[in-house]
Amino acid sequence: xxxxxxxxxxxxxxxxxxxxxxxxxxxxxxxxxxxxxxxxxxxxxxxxxxxxxxxxxxxxxxxxxxxxxxxxxxxxxxxxxxxxxxxxxxxxxxxxxxxxxxxxxxxxxxxxxxxxxxxxxxxxxxxxxxxxxxxxxxxxxxxxxxxxxxxxxxxxxxxxxxxxxxxxxxxxxxxxxxxxxxxxxxxxxxxxxxxxxxxxxxxxxxxxxxxxxxxxxxxxxxxxxxxxxxxxxxxxxxxxxxxxxxxxxxxxxxxxxxxxxxxxxxxxxxxxxxxxxxxxxxxxxxxxxxxxxxxxxxxxxxxxxxxxxxxxxxxxxxxxxxxxxxxxxxxxxxxxxxxxxxxxxxxxxxxxxxxxxxxxxxxxxxxxxxxxxxxxxxxxxxxxxxxxxxxxxxxxxxxxxxxxxxxxxxxxxxxxxxxxxxxxxxxxxxxxxxxxxxxxxxxxxxxxxxxxxxxxxxxxxxxxxxxxxxxxxxxxxxxxxxxxxxxxxxxxxxxxxxxxxxxxxxxxxxxxxxxxxxxxxxxxxxxxxxxxxxxxxxxxxxxxxxxxxxxxxxxxxxxxxxxxxxxxxxxxxxxxxxxxxxxxxxxxxxxxxxxxxxxxxxxxxxxxxxxxxxxxxxxxxxxxxxxxxxxxxxxxxxxxxxxxxxxxxxxxxxxxxxxxxxxxxxxxxxxxxxxxxxxxxxxxxxxxxxxxxxxxxxxxxxxxxxxxxxxxxxx
Ligand code: ADP
Ligand code: ZN
Ligand code: ZN
Numbered sequence: 001x002x003x004x005x006x007x008x009x010x011x012x013x014x015x016x017x018x019x020x021x022x023x024x025x026x027x028x029x030x031x032x033x034x035x036x037x038x039x040x041x042x043x044x045x046x047x048x049x050x051x052x053x054x055x056x057x058x059x060x061x062x063x064x065x066x067x068x069x070x071x072x073x074x075x076x077x078x079x080x081x082x083x084x085x086x087x088x089x090x091x092x093x094x095x096x097x098x099x100x101x102x103x104x105x106x107x108x109x110x111x112x113x114x115x116x117x118x119x120x121x122x123x124x125x126x127x128x129x130x131x132x133x134x135x136x137x138x139x140x141x142x143x144x145x146x147x148x149x150x151x152x153x154x155x156x157x158x159x160x161x162x163x164x165x166x167x168x169x170x171x172x173x174x175x176x177x178x179x180x181x182x183x184x185x186x187x188x189x190x191x192x193x194x195x196x197x198x199x200x201x202x203x204x205x206x207x208x209x210x211x212x213x214x215x216x217x218x219x220x221x222x223x224x225x226x227x228x229x230x231x232x233x234x235x236x237x238x239x240x241x242x243x244x245x246x247x248x249x250x251x252x253x254x255x256x257x258x259x260x261x262x263x264x265x266x267x268x269x270x271x272x273x274x275x276x277x278x279x280x281x282x283x284x285x286x287x288x289x290x291x292x293x294x295x296x297x298x299x300x301x302x303x304x305x306x307x308x309x310x311x312x313x314x315x316x317x318x319x320x321x322x323x324x325x326x327x328x329x330x331x332x333x334x335x336x337x338x339x340x341x342x343x344x345x346x347x348x349x350x351x352x353x354x355x356x357x358x359x360x361x362x363x364x365x366x367x368x369x370x371x372x373x374x375x376x377x378x379x380x381x382x383x384x385x386x387x388x389x390x391x392x393x394x395x396x397x398x399x400x401x402x403x404x405x406x407x408x409x410x411x412x413x414x415x416x417x418x419x420x421x422x423x424x425x426x427x428x429x430x431x432x433x434x435x436x437x438x439x440x441x442x443x444x445x446x447x448x449x450x451x452x453x454x455x456x457x458x459x460x461x462x463x464x465x466x467x468x469x470x471x472x473x474x475x476x477x478x479x480x481x482x483x484x485x486x487x488x489x490x491x492x493x494x495x496x497x498x499x500x501x502x503x504x505x506x507x508x509x510x511x512x513x514x515x516x517x518x519x520x521x522x523x524x525x526x527x528x529x530x531x532x533x534x535x536x537x538x539x540x541x542x543x544x545x546x547x548x549x550x551x552x553x554x555x556x557x558x559x560x561x562x563x564x565x566x567x568x569x570x571x572x573x574x575x576x577x578x579x580x581x582x583x584x585x586x587x588x589x590x591x592x593x594x595x596x597x598x599x600x601x602x603x604x605x606x607x608x609x610x611x612x613x614x615x616x617x618x619x620x621x622x623x624x625x626x627x628x629x630x631x632x633x634x635x636x637x638x639x640x641x642x643x644x645x646x647x648x649x650x651x652x653x654x655x656x657x658x659x660x661x662x663x664x665x666x667x668x669x670x671x672x673x674x675x676x677x678x679x680x681x682x683x684x685x686x687x688x689x690x691x692x693x694x695x696x697x698x699x700x701x702x703x704x705x706x707x708x709x710x711x712x713x714x715x
Contacts, residue, residue, distance in 0.1 A: 002054035074104035093334035120150035125171035223356035225373025227579025247316025277303025305338035323355035383588030426482030506534035550581035574605035648706035649678035
């Protein structure tokens with residue numbers, strides 16, 4: 001039993017680095033361990049902290065050692081404390097920020113009263129019912145309920161006031177107590193036995209997964225299967241096999257609002273055993289779900305990237321559905337990648353990592369053991385994909401697209417039209433002086449949103465009303481350029497809509513508040529006919545039964561970003577959209593409008609040639625030293641003072657002494673939220689060495705007015 005707890009205070013300040021020693025009073029020594037959450041005195045106030053280590057002695061003089069005030073209920077499993085320490089190093093962040101990822105939701109913010117109040121009878125209380133002490137019926141009931149032993153206050157069924165009055169009379173003792181350190185695991189089996197018979201490809205894939213699960217072996221598997229090939233069924237059965245071993249499961253999905261079907265199927269099959277980490281839940285509910293997992297009452301957690309931190313002991317399987325999805329990367333500090341964290345967690349737990357996608361990342365294709373599901377379970381052919389060259393086109397829709405939509409309207413069918421750009425027009429310009437309306441805080445053009453009558457910045461959210469005239473030359477000729485989903489919805493409505501042919505739109509403007517996206521998808525699903533127009537949100541994971549036509553407008557837009565993932569994104573977008581068309585027996589058709597009809601990614605997507613694309617992409621990356629053949633780290637310096645960002649980046653570069661690595665930059669980036677930015681990119685062969693060197697370089701302050709962000713494995 002250790003007398004000193006090493007506590008990492010939870011604070012976002014980079015400068016304050018623990019852990020700090022605290023002396024554990026006698027009565028805390030039994031219950032406090034690594035992962036315990038303590039309220040500790042700090043300076044003149046108090047802080048919440050996590051115990052990261054225990055020891056017998058401290059280098060702090062005994063008279064200067066302070067003691068924790070109390071422990072709180074939601075302690076963290078030891079392996080998650082270790083995982084946080086790894087994340088802090090791996091992503092050049094701080095232990096405190098990394099720890100905040102693994103806490104119970106809201107714990108750091110003090111949303112809950114985290115200590116559990118426990119009630120127990122005193123000797124007087126034990127005798128009270130027999131000795132004729134005056135008791136109300138409620139008080140008598142509480143004493144009876146406590147007779148077998150102590151119980152959480154909430155389990156006595158009495159109001160807090162009742163307990164306090166009993167305590168005042170000396171009949172009950174109330175104590176705050178942290179939760180038991182070893183949760184009880186409730187064994188639960190499948191609720192509804194699945195009746196389908198797996199096809200041979202599925203059987204082979206599941207066999208490999210289960211073999212690894214049974215041997216409790218860390219293994220990384222990639223389930224590479226076209227949309228509708230029965231991947232989810234494999235996840236469900238692998239989860240079942242894991243539960244049967246008494247181990248827990250994490251299932252990561254891109255965005256719950258957009259993938260309600262996957263979540264629904266887990267809940268349907270496993271019932272109460274599933275805890276859903278849903279961002280739509282209130283903080284209290286999310287906390288309760290976390291506690292259900294912590295206590296072992298729920299053994300499967302389904303959720304977005306943060307579910308990789310679910311407090312599940314004896315983890316046996318982590319599933320990453322749609323593993324190519326960019327939402328797995330967290331954009332705040334620490335900039336962790338849930339897929340990489342999942343790999344680490346699975347390795348430490350001796351669990352199986354099962355990633356699935358129709359369009360896996362080249363990294364995963366190269367590194368993971370591949371299990372292929374080459375055909376749809378319903379036997380349907382993949383849709384035919386036609387690439388339409390838009391060079392010299394004057395209309396937004398190619399004539400073949402317009403024709404196909406017209407036919408579909410007459411036949412009363414359904415179509416999805418994808419345009420990865422929201423708003424009405426991309427930018428406005430003055431017809432006489434050429435002024436382009438830009439954001440005052442960012443170096444980008446403002447986008448017109450006609451329904452709201454504003455032009456807005458898609459980077460910082462700045463909004464202003466639509467100009468009636470040019471403020472530079474007073475001309476009233478303001479031209480609108482380009483096409484976004486808002487205008488496309490309007491144009492399709494004019495051409496096809498009306499009567500019983502609805503046009504639905506889905507993008508973040510419409511989805512806005514949480515839950516609205518799912519509602520739009522459900523309305524489109526229920527409609528017998530119609531068109532769904534939207535950004536890439538419509539190509540994410542959602543399955544429709546009866547979509548006959550898929551259209552991608554401006555398919556090469558993603559290719560125009562100067563980014564080594566441009567090809568991969570373009571291929572995934574077209575392929576994922578194609579996967580939404582022609583399911584449930586209908587033969588689908590996909591039209592891809594592009595200015596780059598011969599681009600490798602677009603041609604490969606048109607031929608459903610996933611392997612061909614990935615092989616080519618890996619060769620290209622190898623030649624250029626990109627992942628998985630090299631490690632990338634991006635460092636961005638920014639400042640609201642002129643010239644500082646670039647100067648800080650230069651200073652930082654001079655501090656980086658790396659062998660076996662390539663340093664690119666500093667290169668200026670466009671101004672964002674009023675801050676100038678400059679970036680350095682490191683391409684390194686040795687990940688650990690590069691991360692360590694960067695961590696060291698950024699630990700020392702650079703410039704008073706500059707801030708730095710480090711992105712390991714930028715997306
Ligand atoms: P994916 O996740 O690859 O898109 P799903 O697992 O969702 O594919 O499967 C698509 C549909 O086919 C689901 O409705 C599923 O229940 C059904 N399905 C899966 N496997 C089989 C099978 N072996 N036989 C019949 N239907 C199946
Ligand atoms: Zn002008
Ligand atoms: Zn802006």
